[in-house]
Amino acid sequence: MTSKVAIANAAPAPVAEVADVLQSVSLSAHRAPPVTHHSPMQLARLAYTPRISPLLRTPRAVTFTSGEPTTASYDVEVIHSQFPHLFGQPALHFQPSDPLSTPPKKNIAVVLSGGPAPGGHNVISGMYDFVKELNPESNMIGFLSGPDGILKNKHLILTDEIVGPHRNQGGFHMIGSGRTKIETEDQFAAARATAKALDLDALLVIGGDDSNSNAMKLAEDFKAHGLKCAVNGAPKTIDNDLRNAQVEVSFGFDTASKSYAQSTASLAFDAVSAGKAYHFVRVMGRSASHIALECALQVHPNLCFIGEEVKQNNITLADIVNQIADLVCERAALGKNYGIIVIPEGLVEFMPDVEALIVDLNEILATSETPLTYDNCASALTEENAKLFRMLPPAIANQLMLERDxxxxxxxxxxxxxxxxxxxxxxxxxxxxxxxxxxGKFSGVPHYLGYEARCALPSNFDANYTYGLGRVAAALCCNEKTGYIATLSGLTKKPEEWIPAGYPLTMMMNIERRHGKDVAVIKKMLVDLDGSPFTTFAESRDSWRLADNYRTPGTTQFWGPRADDVNLSLALDAEGKTN
Amino acid sequence: MTSKVAIANAAPAPVAEVADVLQSVSLSAHRAPPVTHHSPMQLARLAYTPRISPLLRTPRAVTFTSGEPTTASYDVEVIHSQFPHLFGQPALHFQPSDPLSTPPKKNIAVVLSGGPAPGGHNVISGMYDFVKELNPESNMIGFLSGPDGILKNKHLILTDEIVGPHRNQGGFHMIGSGRTKIETEDQFAAARATAKALDLDALLVIGGDDSNSNAMKLAEDFKAHGLKCAVNGAPKTIDNDLRNAQVEVSFGFDTASKSYAQSTASLAFDAVSAGKAYHFVRVMGRSASHIALECALQVHPNLCFIGEEVKQNNITLADIVNQIADLVCERAALGKNYGIIVIPEGLVEFMPDVEALIVDLNEILATSETPLTYDNCASALTEENAKLFRMLPPAIANQLMLERDxxxxxxxxxxxxxxxxxxxxxxxxxxxxxxxxxxGKFSGVPHYLGYEARCALPSNFDANYTYGLGRVAAALCCNEKTGYIATLSGLTKKPEEWIPAGYPLTMMMNIERRHGKDVAVIKKMLVDLDGSPFTTFAESRDSWRLADNYRTPGTTQFWGPRADDVNLSLALDAEGKTN
Structure with missing residues (x-):
C-alpha cells in the first residue's frame, strides 16, 4: 500500500534532493552525516529566519573597537604565565562602518565538543552564512565527531546542501560531537599538523567550560608556534555553568531547562490528579543546579534541593531524607499522599556525609587484598560512615563496592x-x-530527565542566540582575532538589540588543581545563593510545600504569543543586575 | 526583594481573584481543588476557544434521529442477558432543529475515572457550558477523586469560578480521579443512594474501557431500579485502546503520543550526535502498543517492537535480544555504535517464553513452604524455563521471586x-x-516515558475533541439518554465538520472471563496487524535499521502552521478506511 499520509509527512521535493546530494557526497569522514528526512514540523522550522542585530547583518561592514587591556578575575599571574602570548588582550566591541571590498578567501573550521545542546547547528549556520557573505570563495570546514576529528583531520567541507537542512534543527549530527580533550604535546602537534594541512585561518570551538579552556590553550599554542590559525570559542551547555560577567547564558539552557520544567509540571499535575504518588524528578546538572532551580521557578514543586546550598550548609543525606519524610507526614495530615520533589543530578556528591563515606570507602577498597563482602566493608568503615553505609539500599551499597572507575x-x-x-x-x-x-501512604516514583532535551528543536531564543553567536564568532575568526569567546548580551531585550562582542577567554579563567597540576580553566558558574533566581526561589519555597501551587511553562512554542518567552533564570538574573 | 519578573509571570488580577474565590469556597470534599497559579502559557491557553460543530453550538436546538435497534459484535445473547433493559438501543445522530424554550432545571454529574489524560478538564468544560446554556438554573456536580466520590457522595458544585481556570488545561485535578470500581451489590446500592440524595438526572463517566463498561452497568442498574438518573460515558485513555467502529480515537492519545514521540526523537538525535549509546525507550501502553507504534511512525527508530506482533508470532525473549544484538553488530560494522530502540510497556508480558516461566514460577512459589533461594528456584523450574530464568539479570530474577502481588x-x-x-x-x-x-562498543541507556505526558496541556486537537465530547455527552445526559458513549467522528477533517453521535455502549462489548465469571466488557482495541498504521510501519522498518532516518514531530504547538497536526495513527487509520 502506498500511503498518502506517509507521503504527506515525508520530505517534499527540495529536501529530498538535498538528501540525494548528501548521500552522493564523497566523505573523508568515518561517519557520514545522516540523510535528512524532515517531518512537517522540521520543514516549518527550516523556514524560520533567526533575528539578529543590524551590526551582524553586513559582514563587510564589521569593525571592532578595542578597549583597554584585560586581566583575569582570579590568579592573574599564573594565568598570565600560562598564556604569555595572548593574556591581556582587549575586549572587542562591534561598530558599524562602511562596507569594505571583498577580503581574501579564507579557510575557517568549526568543531562541536561535548554533549549536545539545542542550537549547535545554528552556530554553524550563522558562521557559514557570515563567512560566505564575506567571500563566497572561502571554505567552511566541519571537523567530524568532535576534537578527535581535529587530531585525525577527519572533516567535511560544508556546503549549502549540507548546512541547509540543519537550520534551526536540534542535534549535533551534521558533523557529530565528541569528548576527546587536546591535552598532551602529541595531541597539540597533531592539531598543528591539521591546521597546516588544511591551511586554516581560524577554528571555532563550540563547547562548554572545559572545551573553551581547551580552545584558549590551542590558541596560545598556535600563536607560540607561529601558526596563522586563530582559535575562538562559543558558549554551549544545557547546564548553564559556562556563564560569567561576559556570558549571560550558555546556549541550549533555554530550550532544555524549559523542556525539563514542562515534564516536571506534567508530573506535578499527575501527582495531584491521581492523588497517590510522590514523583522524584532528578534533572541534569552535575556540577551546578541551574536546571533544578529553573524547574523550581517554573513549576513550584513541593520540594527542590539545590546542590550549592546543600554544600554550603553542610546538609547531609540524613538531613535530606528527614526533610522529605517530614514533608510527606505533614502533607498526609492534610489528606495529601502525593507530591513532587526535584533533585539536581549531582545532589549526592554535594553531601558532606556521603563525601566522607566515599573517601573512607575508596581507602578501604584500595587497601583490601580480597573482594570485600557487604558486612566486612561496613565493619571496616568508621562508625559514622558505617551508619550511613547501612542506611543505603543494599543494591546501591553493593554497586558502590563493586562498580569502580x-x-x-x-x-x-x-x-x-x-x-x-x-x-x-x-x-x-x-x-x-x-x-x-x-x-498516610507513601509511594515514590523515580524519574530522570536528561538526554531527552539535549537535541530538541531549539526555542526561538536559542535559534536566534546561536545563529547570532555563529556570526559573532565568524567576525572574530575572519578578522584574525584569537583567544576570544563570542558573546551576545542584553538577552532579555529584542534579538535585534542584543549586543555582540568578543571577550578574551583568559578573563574568565582561574587556576584549579587537576591531576596534581595547576591548570588555568574557565571558572564554572555555580548557583549564586545571593543571586536573584535563588533568592526568589528561597522566598517562595515554604509556601509551595503544602499547597499545590503547581504551574507549567507548557511545551516550547515557535509561533504565537508565548514563542519568545525566555527562561526565568535569565530574566531574574537580568532584573537582579538592573536593581 | 520584590521581583518584577516573578510578578510578570504570576497570575494577573482576574485569575488571582479566581484563586481567592476557590480558596474561600467551603468544600464538602476531603481534598480541595488546588488554587490555580497560572503561568503566562496557561493564561494564553485559557483564552483558546475550542472549535466545534455548528450542531453542538445551540443546546436548545439539539434533537436526535434514532436509527435501527443495535446489537453487539460479539457474544450478543450473553450481553443482552446482562443488560435486559438497555440492550439494543438505537444509535443517536444529531440534527438541527428550531430552538426550544428553556427546559426544566436538571442536576447533571460528572466523574473522572482512572489515569489522567490531556483534555479531561475540557470534557467537563464543554459539558458545563452546554448544561448551563440549556438552563442556567441547572446544577453541574463533580464527584471528587473518581468513582469513590460517587460511593461516598463527595462532590463539588461546579461554578464558573471553578471551571473557568481549568479550560484547555492539563491534569484531572479540578475534581481529581481514582481507580475504584463499582462492582459489588453494596457499591451499586451506595451509588443509587447518592443519585437519589443529589436528585441526579444524569451522570457522565469519563474513563477508559473498564470505566465505560462500568458506566453501562450503572446505567442498567439505575434503570432496573427505576432511578431517573441516566449514565453515559466519554472515551478517555492515552493508550488509545478504547477504540472501535464508533470511537475513532480516545482522548489524550494525540497529545501524549506526540509528546513521547518528541522525546524519543530527541533521544534518537542524541544517539547520532554523540555516537556512543543505544537509547532503549519504553513507552506507556501495557495492553496495546499504539503509543509505541505512533512513536515509530513519527521518529523512524532503528528498532521498535509491537506487542501484538510479538504475541501473534510467538516471538520469545531470546528472539528479541538476538534481534537487538544483531542490529548492534550490523551497525557496529558500519562504524555506528549508537541507535534507538522503542519498546512498548507490556512487551515482556507478550512473550510466550516469559509467560511460560511466570506460570511455572507462580506454581513453584505457591507450593513452596519456605522462601526459595535463586538456585533452588532455578532447579525447580522446567529445563526450558530454568534456562530463561538464568538468562535474567539476578536483580530481576530476585525481584520476580520476592515481590509478589x-x-x-x-x-x-x-x-x-x-x-x-x-x-x-x-x-x-x-x-x-x-x-x-x-x-564495536555497546552502551545501553534506559528510559521510560509514561507519567510525564498524561497531564500535559492538551493539543488543539485534544482541546477541541474533548470540549466537543463534553457537549455531546451533555446533550445525551440532558435528554434522558442512558447507556451511551459520546462520540465525534471524521476527526481528520476540520473540527467544525466533526460529526457528533451517541452510540450504545453495549455495541462495543464482548464477554471476557474475569475472576471466574463471564463479564460483559468493552472490547479493547489492540494494534491491528492488517491496519494501515502497522502495515505502513512494517513496510518501512527495514530501511530504518541501519540508516539514521530519524525525524521529530517537535513539541506540541498551539499556534502557527503546525498547530492542527493530528497523530499519524489517526491519519493513517482514516486513510485506510477510505481506501
Missing part, C-alpha cells in the same frame, strides 16, 4: 539519587508509621 | 523491560566479542 574509585556519579532517596524514605516512613507518627 | 503472583508488570533487555544484550555481546563476532 578505571582508577579504582567508587562511582558516586552512578548513583540514581531519586531511587536512593525513595528507598531510604520508604524505610524511614515505615518506622514512623510503626511509631504512630505517620498514618 | 496480594494474590501471591509474580509481578511481571514491574519488570523494567528496557533495563532487562540492556542487561541481557550486554552479556550476549560480550560473548560475541569473545568469539570475534562483534568488535
Amino acid at each position: 578505571p582508577h579504582g574509585n567508587v562511582q558516586v556519579a552512578k548513583i540514581e539519587a531519586e531511587r536512593l532517596l525513595i528507598s531510604i524514605v520508604t524505610t524511614m516512613l515505615a518506622v514512623r508509621k510503626k511509631n504512630g507518627k505517620f498514618d | 496480594p494474590h501471591g503472583n509474580v509481578q511481571v508488570a514491574k519488570i523494567e523491560a528496557e533495563r532487562l533487555l540492556i542487561s541481557i544484550v550486554t552479556t550476549m555481546l560480550a560473548v560475541r566479542k569473545k568469539n570475534g563476532k562483534f568488535d
Whole structure:
C-alpha cells in the first residue's frame, strides 16, 4: 500500500534532493552525516529566519573597537604565565562602518565538543552564512565527531546542501560531537599538523567550560608556534555553568531547562490528579543546579534541593531524607499522599556525609587484598560512615563496592539519587508509621530527565542566540582575532538589540588543581545563593510545600504569543543586575 | 526583594481573584481543588476557544434521529442477558432543529475515572457550558477523586469560578480521579443512594474501557431500579485502546503520543550526535502498543517492537535480544555504535517464553513452604524455563521471586523491560566479542516515558475533541439518554465538520472471563496487524535499521502552521478506511 499520509509527512521535493546530494557526497569522514528526512514540523522550522542585530547583518561592514587591556578575575599571574602570548588582550566591541571590498578567501573550521545542546547547528549556520557573505570563495570546514576529528583531520567541507537542512534543527549530527580533550604535546602537534594541512585561518570551538579552556590553550599554542590559525570559542551547555560577567547564558539552557520544567509540571499535575504518588524528578546538572532551580521557578514543586546550598550548609543525606519524610507526614495530615520533589543530578556528591563515606570507602577498597563482602566493608568503615553505609539500599551499597572507575574509585556519579532517596524514605516512613507518627501512604516514583532535551528543536531564543553567536564568532575568526569567546548580551531585550562582542577567554579563567597540576580553566558558574533566581526561589519555597501551587511553562512554542518567552533564570538574573 | 519578573509571570488580577474565590469556597470534599497559579502559557491557553460543530453550538436546538435497534459484535445473547433493559438501543445522530424554550432545571454529574489524560478538564468544560446554556438554573456536580466520590457522595458544585481556570488545561485535578470500581451489590446500592440524595438526572463517566463498561452497568442498574438518573460515558485513555467502529480515537492519545514521540526523537538525535549509546525507550501502553507504534511512525527508530506482533508470532525473549544484538553488530560494522530502540510497556508480558516461566514460577512459589533461594528456584523450574530464568539479570530474577502481588503472583508488570533487555544484550555481546563476532562498543541507556505526558496541556486537537465530547455527552445526559458513549467522528477533517453521535455502549462489548465469571466488557482495541498504521510501519522498518532516518514531530504547538497536526495513527487509520 502506498500511503498518502506517509507521503504527506515525508520530505517534499527540495529536501529530498538535498538528501540525494548528501548521500552522493564523497566523505573523508568515518561517519557520514545522516540523510535528512524532515517531518512537517522540521520543514516549518527550516523556514524560520533567526533575528539578529543590524551590526551582524553586513559582514563587510564589521569593525571592532578595542578597549583597554584585560586581566583575569582570579590568579592573574599564573594565568598570565600560562598564556604569555595572548593574556591581556582587549575586549572587542562591534561598530558599524562602511562596507569594505571583498577580503581574501579564507579557510575557517568549526568543531562541536561535548554533549549536545539545542542550537549547535545554528552556530554553524550563522558562521557559514557570515563567512560566505564575506567571500563566497572561502571554505567552511566541519571537523567530524568532535576534537578527535581535529587530531585525525577527519572533516567535511560544508556546503549549502549540507548546512541547509540543519537550520534551526536540534542535534549535533551534521558533523557529530565528541569528548576527546587536546591535552598532551602529541595531541597539540597533531592539531598543528591539521591546521597546516588544511591551511586554516581560524577554528571555532563550540563547547562548554572545559572545551573553551581547551580552545584558549590551542590558541596560545598556535600563536607560540607561529601558526596563522586563530582559535575562538562559543558558549554551549544545557547546564548553564559556562556563564560569567561576559556570558549571560550558555546556549541550549533555554530550550532544555524549559523542556525539563514542562515534564516536571506534567508530573506535578499527575501527582495531584491521581492523588497517590510522590514523583522524584532528578534533572541534569552535575556540577551546578541551574536546571533544578529553573524547574523550581517554573513549576513550584513541593520540594527542590539545590546542590550549592546543600554544600554550603553542610546538609547531609540524613538531613535530606528527614526533610522529605517530614514533608510527606505533614502533607498526609492534610489528606495529601502525593507530591513532587526535584533533585539536581549531582545532589549526592554535594553531601558532606556521603563525601566522607566515599573517601573512607575508596581507602578501604584500595587497601583490601580480597573482594570485600557487604558486612566486612561496613565493619571496616568508621562508625559514622558505617551508619550511613547501612542506611543505603543494599543494591546501591553493593554497586558502590563493586562498580569502580578505571582508577579504582567508587562511582558516586552512578548513583540514581531519586531511587536512593525513595528507598531510604520508604524505610524511614515505615518506622514512623510503626511509631504512630505517620498514618498516610507513601509511594515514590523515580524519574530522570536528561538526554531527552539535549537535541530538541531549539526555542526561538536559542535559534536566534546561536545563529547570532555563529556570526559573532565568524567576525572574530575572519578578522584574525584569537583567544576570544563570542558573546551576545542584553538577552532579555529584542534579538535585534542584543549586543555582540568578543571577550578574551583568559578573563574568565582561574587556576584549579587537576591531576596534581595547576591548570588555568574557565571558572564554572555555580548557583549564586545571593543571586536573584535563588533568592526568589528561597522566598517562595515554604509556601509551595503544602499547597499545590503547581504551574507549567507548557511545551516550547515557535509561533504565537508565548514563542519568545525566555527562561526565568535569565530574566531574574537580568532584573537582579538592573536593581 | 520584590521581583518584577516573578510578578510578570504570576497570575494577573482576574485569575488571582479566581484563586481567592476557590480558596474561600467551603468544600464538602476531603481534598480541595488546588488554587490555580497560572503561568503566562496557561493564561494564553485559557483564552483558546475550542472549535466545534455548528450542531453542538445551540443546546436548545439539539434533537436526535434514532436509527435501527443495535446489537453487539460479539457474544450478543450473553450481553443482552446482562443488560435486559438497555440492550439494543438505537444509535443517536444529531440534527438541527428550531430552538426550544428553556427546559426544566436538571442536576447533571460528572466523574473522572482512572489515569489522567490531556483534555479531561475540557470534557467537563464543554459539558458545563452546554448544561448551563440549556438552563442556567441547572446544577453541574463533580464527584471528587473518581468513582469513590460517587460511593461516598463527595462532590463539588461546579461554578464558573471553578471551571473557568481549568479550560484547555492539563491534569484531572479540578475534581481529581481514582481507580475504584463499582462492582459489588453494596457499591451499586451506595451509588443509587447518592443519585437519589443529589436528585441526579444524569451522570457522565469519563474513563477508559473498564470505566465505560462500568458506566453501562450503572446505567442498567439505575434503570432496573427505576432511578431517573441516566449514565453515559466519554472515551478517555492515552493508550488509545478504547477504540472501535464508533470511537475513532480516545482522548489524550494525540497529545501524549506526540509528546513521547518528541522525546524519543530527541533521544534518537542524541544517539547520532554523540555516537556512543543505544537509547532503549519504553513507552506507556501495557495492553496495546499504539503509543509505541505512533512513536515509530513519527521518529523512524532503528528498532521498535509491537506487542501484538510479538504475541501473534510467538516471538520469545531470546528472539528479541538476538534481534537487538544483531542490529548492534550490523551497525557496529558500519562504524555506528549508537541507535534507538522503542519498546512498548507490556512487551515482556507478550512473550510466550516469559509467560511460560511466570506460570511455572507462580506454581513453584505457591507450593513452596519456605522462601526459595535463586538456585533452588532455578532447579525447580522446567529445563526450558530454568534456562530463561538464568538468562535474567539476578536483580530481576530476585525481584520476580520476592515481590509478589496480594494474590501471591509474580509481578511481571514491574519488570523494567528496557533495563532487562540492556542487561541481557550486554552479556550476549560480550560473548560475541569473545568469539570475534562483534568488535564495536555497546552502551545501553534506559528510559521510560509514561507519567510525564498524561497531564500535559492538551493539543488543539485534544482541546477541541474533548470540549466537543463534553457537549455531546451533555446533550445525551440532558435528554434522558442512558447507556451511551459520546462520540465525534471524521476527526481528520476540520473540527467544525466533526460529526457528533451517541452510540450504545453495549455495541462495543464482548464477554471476557474475569475472576471466574463471564463479564460483559468493552472490547479493547489492540494494534491491528492488517491496519494501515502497522502495515505502513512494517513496510518501512527495514530501511530504518541501519540508516539514521530519524525525524521529530517537535513539541506540541498551539499556534502557527503546525498547530492542527493530528497523530499519524489517526491519519493513517482514516486513510485506510477510505481506501
